[in-house]
Amino acid sequence: MNRPAAAPLLAASRTAQAARVRVPATSANLGPGFDACGLALGLYDELTVTVTGAGLSIEVTGEDDGVRDETHLVVRALRAGFAAAGITPAGIRLNCVNRIPHGRGLGSSAAAIVGGLLAASALGGGRPDIPEVFTLACRLEGHPDNVAAALYGGFTIAWHDSDGPPRVARTDPPEDLRPVVFVPTRRQSTAQSRVALPAGVPHADAAMSAGRAALLAMAMSGGPRPRSGGAGTAAVASPGTPGPENNDRAAAGPGNGRRRGDGQNGYAGLADDRLAGFSAGRPAGSQTGKQVGNQHVRPGAVSWRDALLAAVDDRLHQPYRLPSMPETSDLLARLRAAGLAAVLSGSGPTVLALAVDQDQAALARTCAGSDFSVFDLPVDRDGARVELVVG
Numbered sequence: 001m002n003r004p005a006a007a008p009l010l011a012a013s014r015t016a017q018a019a020r021v022r023v024p025a026t027s028a029n030l031g032p033g034f035d036a037c038g039l040a041l042g043l044y045d046e047l048t049v050t051v052t053g054a055g056l057s058i059e060v061t062g063e064d065d066g067v068r069d070e071t072h073l074v075v076r077a078l079r080a081g082f083a084a085a086g087i088t089p090a091g092i093r094l095n096c097v098n099r100i101p102h103g104r105g106l107g108s109s110a111a112a113i114v115g116g117l118l119a120a121s122a123l124g125g126g127r128p129d130i131p132e133v134f135t136l137a138c139r140l141e142g143h144p145d146n147v148a149a150a151l152y153g154g155f156t157i158a159w160h161d162s163d164g165p166p167r168v169a170r171t172d173p174p175e176d177l178r179p180v181v182f183v184p185t186r187r188q189s190t191a192q193s194r195v196a197l198p199a200g201v202p203h204a205d206a207a208m209s210a211g212r213a214a215l216l217a218m219a220m221s222g223g224p225r226p227r228s229g230g231a232g233t234a235a236v237a238s239p240g241t242p243g244p245e246n247n248d249r250a251a252a253g254p255g256n257g258r259r260r261g262d263g264q265n266g267y268a269g270l271a272d273d274r275l276a277g278f279s280a281g282r283p284a285g286s287q288t289g290k291q292v293g294n295q296h297v298r299p300g301a302v303s304w305r306d307a308l309l310a311a312v313d314d315r316l317h318q319p320y321r322l323p324s325m326p327e328t329s330d331l332l333a334r335l336r337a338a339g340l341a342a343v344l345s346g347s348g349p350t351v352l353a354l355a356v357d358q359d360q361a362a363l364a365r366t367c368a369g370s371d372f373s374v375f376d377l378p379v380d381r382d383g384a385r386v387e388l389v390v391g
């Protein structure tokens with residue numbers, strides 16, 4: 001991206017000296033929602049970006065690829081964000097606490113990009129322009145699924161309207177959902193994993209996957225629901241708003257209780273008078289969603305729990321990718337045989353099991369074998385957060 005010719009210099013002596021960002025891990029696709037669906041998970045990378053007098057310094061704790069120059073992904077995102085804000089910092093000190101494993105299918109690159117852009121946007125002055133961050137992040141990442149979930153939290157579906165900016169619909173998955181991730185030691189980059197995909201798929205496979213993707217969206221919204229519990233509606237975030245315009249808080253029934261994530265990860269301590277906090281996924285004063293219809297669960301009909309197992313089956317990407325990941329493929333087979341909705345997480349090789357309660361999560365863990373590290377990760381419902389540290 002070209003920097004404006006007369007970009008004002010952001011000096012180290014500005015009142016706002018640093019931005020702190022926390023971004024969740026994400027699992028993309030969830031089976032048939034290829035390049036569209038994403039789920040935010042409670043594992044976080046944290047960045048602190050400080051404007052200095054000159055130069056670039058990078059400190060990394062945790063997952064580290066050893067890059068210490070302008071090619072560092074967070075720095076690339078920062079530069080793009082500063083350019084969009086029309087400013088040039090005199091110098092940058094970047095401190096990264098990386099908890100999301102790299103090249104495993106848990107959205108590390110999306111987290112790095114969203115983190116860098118949010119920090120730049122906050123340091124540029126004022127409230128971060130979230131739709132603009134989303135648009136830039138999609139451009140840098142190349143696809144919108146991880147980025148949408150990282151920015152907005154919860155379960156997201158992202159898309160492009162022909163030439164328009166990317167858009168996102170988000171909802172809160174059922175409270176009982178218990179994601180379990182199985183992370184192998186070996187890496188596989190998204191670029192490598194996309195090479196295995198065919199240019200086209202048979203119409204029957206596309207039709208099957210479209211149906212399952214629709215079922216996935218319904219299941220992750222907690223539907224179908226009995227009339228007494230009300231119906232949920234997905235919220236659509238439009239460009240020009242800092243987050244979803246509507247939220248699915250209409251239903252008071254099971255699975256729709258709310259909690260705020262603040263404080264759950266030790267981050268609440270940052271919220272003192274010297275910090276201004278923004279959360280992309282949870283705009284203040286959000287409106288109640290409009291009901292779009294109720295559905296009775298009659299004998300023979302499926303609940304969201306039953307629907308999930310069928311919903312995660314797809315013929316768009318997993319069948320093409322799994323042959324190059326035999327351990328992952330075997331684990332998926334074991335989990336599915338045990339009745340779990342298990343998928344390749346993003347482009348792999350991590351496996352995500354969407355357990356529908358604690359018992360299923362415990363069952364999932366018994367399937368792991370010795371090739372994987374297993375983590376119970378709650379759904380992140382808040383998305384990325386940025387705090388501006390004032391002098």
Ligand SMILES: Nc1ncnc2c1ncn2[C@@H]1O[C@H](COP(=O)(O)OP(=O)(O)OP(=O)(O)O)[C@@H](O)[C@H]1O
Nearest residue numbers: 073102103104105106107108109112189190346347
């Ligand atoms: N925090 C970070 N700091 C610097 N570079 C990062 C960071 N996170 C990711 N990267 C870069 O992104 C690469 C991984 O991106 P890739 O898209 O291949 O996998 P992923 O994002 O972990 O998985 P997926 O996109 O399938 O969910 C790393 O090898 C590294 O180059």
Ligand SMILES: N[C@@H](CCO)C(=O)O
Nearest residue numbers: 028034035190346347
């Ligand atoms: N939708 C992407 C997610 C990984 O970044 C893919 O499957 O390639």
